[in-house]
Amino acid sequence: MVQEYINENKEKFLNELLDFLRIQSFSADPKFKNEVLKGAQFLEEKLQLAGAENICIHETAGHPIVYADKIIDEQLPTILVYGHYDVQPADPYELWDSDPFEPIVKETSIHPDGAVFARGACDDKGQMYMHVKAFEAMLKTNNLPCNVKFMFEGEEEVGSANLETFVRENTTLLKADVVLVSDTGIIANNTPSICVGLRGLSYVEVEVTGPNRDLHSGLYGGGVANPINILSKMIASLHDDSGAINIPGFYDDVQEVSPNERQEMAKAPFDVEYYKEDLNIGDVSGEKGFSTNERTSIRPALDVNGIWGGYTGDGAKTVLPSKAYAKISMRLVPNQKSEKITELFSTHFEKIAPSSVKVKVTPHHGGEGVVIPTDFTGFMAAKQAMETSFGKTPIPVRSGGSIPIVPMFEEVLGLKTILLGFGLDSDVIHSPNEHYGLFNFYKGIETIPLFYQNFAALNKK
Numbered sequence: 001m002v003q004e005y006i007n008e009n010k011e012k013f014l015n016e017l018l019d020f021l022r023i024q025s026f027s028a029d030p031k032f033k034n035e036v037l038k039g040a041q042f043l044e045e046k047l048q049l050a051g052a053e054n055i056c057i058h059e060t061a062g063h064p065i066v067y068a069d070k071i072i073d074e075q076l077p078t079i080l081v082y083g084h085y086d087v088q089p090a091d092p093y094e095l096w097d098s099d100p101f102e103p104i105v106k107e108t109s110i111h112p113d114g115a116v117f118a119r120g121a122c123d124d125k126g127q128m129y130m131h132v133k134a135f136e137a138m139l140k141t142n143n144l145p146c147n148v149k150f151m152f153e154g155e156e157e158v159g160s161a162n163l164e165t166f167v168r169e170n171t172t173l174l175k176a177d178v179v180l181v182s183d184t185g186i187i188a189n190n191t192p193s194i195c196v197g198l199r200g201l202s203y204v205e206v207e208v209t210g211p212n213r214d215l216h217s218g219l220y221g222g223g224v225a226n227p228i229n230i231l232s233k234m235i236a237s238l239h240d241d242s243g244a245i246n247i248p249g250f251y252d253d254v255q256e257v258s259p260n261e262r263q264e265m266a267k268a269p270f271d272v273e274y275y276k277e278d279l280n281i282g283d284v285s286g287e288k289g290f291s292t293n294e295r296t297s298i299r300p301a302l303d304v305n306g307i308w309g310g311y312t313g314d315g316a317k318t319v320l321p322s323k324a325y326a327k328i329s330m331r332l333v334p335n336q337k338s339e340k341i342t343e344l345f346s347t348h349f350e351k352i353a354p355s356s357v358k359v360k361v362t363p364h365h366g367g368e369g370v371v372i373p374t375d376f377t378g379f380m381a382a383k384q385a386m387e388t389s390f391g392k393t394p395i396p397v398r399s400g401g402s403i404p405i406v407p408m409f410e411e412v413l414g415l416k417t418i419l420l421g422f423g424l425d426s427d428v429i430h431s432p433n434e435h436y437g438l439f440n441f442y443k444g445i446e447t448i449p450l451f452y453q454n455f456a457a458l459n460k461k
């Protein structure tokens with residue numbers, strides 16, 4: 001019945017997603033505040049049409065949170081669905097093959113059934129919209145087996161600061177038995193997997209100041225410390241020769257993964273030659289003693305996300321700049337605390353600065369990592385749902401990305417989260433030409449009701 005409804009409404013579902021993707025809801029740029037609001041209003045309308053109740057656009061100090069629910073029976077378990085309708089900025093626009101906010105469907109070698117190309121197609125509008133449509137299919141066919149609460153935010157890509165406040169202030173409203181999120185990925189369309197880990201994040205900006213003004217690089221060069229030269233050297237020193245992060249205390253709280261679990265992880269299919277070819281790199285690189293998969297999931301990483309200073313315009317200008325800047329992200333593993341890491345970084349960075357410069361470290365948003373247990377009913381329900389919809393047992397995998405509110409759900413609401421995502425790494429989220437496979441979109445809509453069914457069966461009260 002549910003599946004029939006989905007089959008009959010495939011086109012409608014897709015067209016609605018395309019409308020959703022036309023809204024330029026980037027949360028980072030205040031000029032687009034109204035577009036983010038439009039994203040919230042779009043959801044409000046669609047939730048209403050789907051049959052949700054208590055729909056509310058909750059204003060925050062930043063972008064709004066959309067809440068809605070459908071409580072059919074207090075005796076039944078409740079699923080809290082979380083997603084984000086904000087997207088990353090689309091620039092650089094010139095690297096897109098089509099307009100990031102005029103979605104088009106195109107076939108690719110990985111997506112022979114077609115994929116929607118648009119900013120947010122996979123992260124996270126396409127994935128969160130699957131939940132609205134799965135809910136509609138269940139309710140319209142009288143097959144909703146659980147209570148459901150929806151909470152969609154417009155600030156995930158900028159750190160979810162106001163969601164945290166909302167959750168803390170609404171613990172009764174948000175009472176549930178499990179959180180369900182589709183904002184991660186699977187290994188491949190014929191290799192389903194369930195994300196059972198996310199990395200934490202500590203993000204800092206550094207400013208290095210040399211002389212009090214830009215100088216003539218001929219008159220002063222060689223005699224005055226150049227903040228860009230110094231910053232480069234300081235950054236280079238943050239890794240040692242074995243590829244490990246060279247900040248005292250950085251690894252103190254890292255949870256080592258047992259040889260057994262590492263062996264299990266190594267069974268997930270991964271082709272390093274394809275990986276290199278796909279990225280057009282001569283070799284992979286990272287911490288000695290760990291595989292690429294391990295380096296990007298169970299080990300921390302430190303990366304410069306941006307670096308600037310001095311003259312970067314056309315031609316040449318001989319200048320010894322006064323300032324240099326960099327944005328640095330540190331991906332953390334479970335048990336590392338982002339605040340502590342930020343602190344360690346700041347202390348270390350100030351300590352290694354020569355007296356010829358001054359440094360300032362400004363922390364940005366952060367978040368903790370998480371590991372999801374595989375021995376509770378939420379995981380079992382998800383595993384069985386994917387087994388049914390894909391015809392294959394999903395592999396549990398830890399991802400390298402971060403969703404900082406997930407550990408917060410556990411801390412504040414006492415709830416575990418199921419990361420039932422359907423994206424592919426090759427969907428290039430955050431990059432130009434982001435896309436989401438139609439196969440993945442429909443597979444998600446098909447799998448979600450199976451999760452509800454299994455979860456209800458496993459949690460009879």
Ligand code: BES
Pocket residue numbers: 123124156157158159183184185198201365367399400401402403404
């Ligand atoms: N959905 C992603 C995170 C993700 C993607 C996790 C794929 C696992 C697999 C999320 O929207 C995101 O981009 N998170 C940011 C952190 C946030 C604080 C800006 C990230 O990981 O950089």
Ligand code: MN
Pocket residue numbers: 084123124156183
């Ligand atoms: Mn996301």
Ligand code: MN
Pocket residue numbers: 088123157429430
């Ligand atoms: Mn994202």
